[in-house]
Amino acid sequence: MTFFAGQNLTVNYGTHTIIKQMNVTFPKGEIIGLIGPNGSGKSTLLGALSGFHKLKTGRVVLEDHELHQFNAKKRARLLACLPQNPQAPGDITVRDLVGYGRYAYQHRWTADHEADRKAVQRAMVNANIQEFADTPIADLSGGQRQRAFIAMTLAQDSEILLLDEPTTFLDLPHQLEILKLVRVLNRELHKTIIIVLHDLNQAARFCDTLICLKQGTIAYQGRPQDVFTAEMLANVFHVRAKVTMDPQAHCPLLLTYDTI
Numbered sequence: 001m002t003f004f005a006g007q008n009l010t011v012n013y014g015t016h017t018i019i020k021q022m023n024v025t026f027p028k029g030e031i032i033g034l035i036g037p038n039g040s041g042k043s044t045l046l047g048a049l050s051g052f053h054k055l056k057t058g059r060v061v062l063e064d065h066e067l068h069q070f071n072a073k074k075r076a077r078l079l080a081c082l083p084q085n086p087q088a089p090g091d092i093t094v095r096d097l098v099g100y101g102r103y104a105y106q107h108r109w110t111a112d113h114e115a116d117r118k119a120v121q122r123a124m125v126n127a128n129i130q131e132f133a134d135t136p137i138a139d140l141s142g143g144q145r146q147r148a149f150i151a152m153t154l155a156q157d158s159e160i161l162l163l164d165e166p167t168t169f170l171d172l173p174h175q176l177e178i179l180k181l182v183r184v185l186n187r188e189l190h191k192t193i194i195i196v197l198h199d200l201n202q203a204a205r206f207c208d209t210l211i212c213l214k215q216g217t218i219a220y221q222g223r224p225q226d227v228f229t230a231e232m233l234a235n236v237f238h239v240r241a242k243v244t245m246d247p248q249a250h251c252p253l254l255l256t257y258d259t260i
């Protein structure tokens with residue numbers, strides 16, 4: 001069975017082709033890191049996978065069905081997407097924000113408020129933001145705000161999470177906090193997580209598989225120790241680098257680097 005894949009994906013902006021006839025498969029139950037230089041198409045690929053971007057060619061397949069066969073609510077129950085820089089009115093509380101994630105489960109005539117309330121509570125606990133449930137979004141720190149948005153995507157109760165640079169604008173401890181949360185969601189709640197990351201050391205450390213994009217195509221895909229090499233860094237990022245093994249995390253680590 002095909003769990004989650006893009007087949008022959010082409011995405012254009014106007015006449016400009018961004019993703020070119022891409023074939024990509026995402027292993028179930030893994031954390032899959034999307035890496036690549038600015039403008040290589042990472043966000044566009046997430047948009048195509050979530051059904052947000054119209055495809056010029058190809059299809060997104062989820063559990064052997066084409067994504068576009070599902071209506072918006074069904075799609076939202078299958079996969080949740082957290083975009084770069086998510087926005088919400090500053091005066092809404094964390095609880096209300098997380099409640100937006102329940103959209104896919106609300107039916108006009110059969111609203112199950114108790115189930116929704118429990119799902120919102122569970123999502124806040126899993127994202128470790130429950131102590132701020134009644135706090136307006138505007139009063140949160142960057143890390144807390146990001147956890148609130150992650151809780152919103154968790155409230156969708158989908159098996160797949162697409163996260164576009166969830167660590168942007170966070171300091172190092174808060175970046176690690178989000179990445180450790182991603183790991184817990186994967187290892188304990190068995191979510192398949194596709195995450196765009198710019199910090200290559202963090203991608204190598206927290207992801208099971210890395211997919212490296214270059215100009216809208218997949219340049220490398222595999223385990224971090226196979227993908228994260230001096231050759232990849234030179235070919236894709238135009239950086240001369242020395243890669244070693246992190247003695248504690250047991251994953252590849254950039255030791256020293258410079259532009260070529």
Ligand SMILES: Nc1ncnc2c1ncn2[C@@H]1O[C@H](COP(=O)(O)OP(=O)(O)OP(=O)(O)O)[C@@H](O)[C@H]1O
Nearest residue numbers: 013014016018036037038039040041042043044045
């Ligand atoms: N709405 C848009 N209209 C036209 N072109 C766009 C649009 N959004 C993105 N692009 C272009 O598509 C290409 C890929 O952009 P995309 O945001 O997918 O890259 P990315 O790898 O996510 O980049 P970054 O690391 O900077 O976030 C870029 O050349 C960008 O300028």
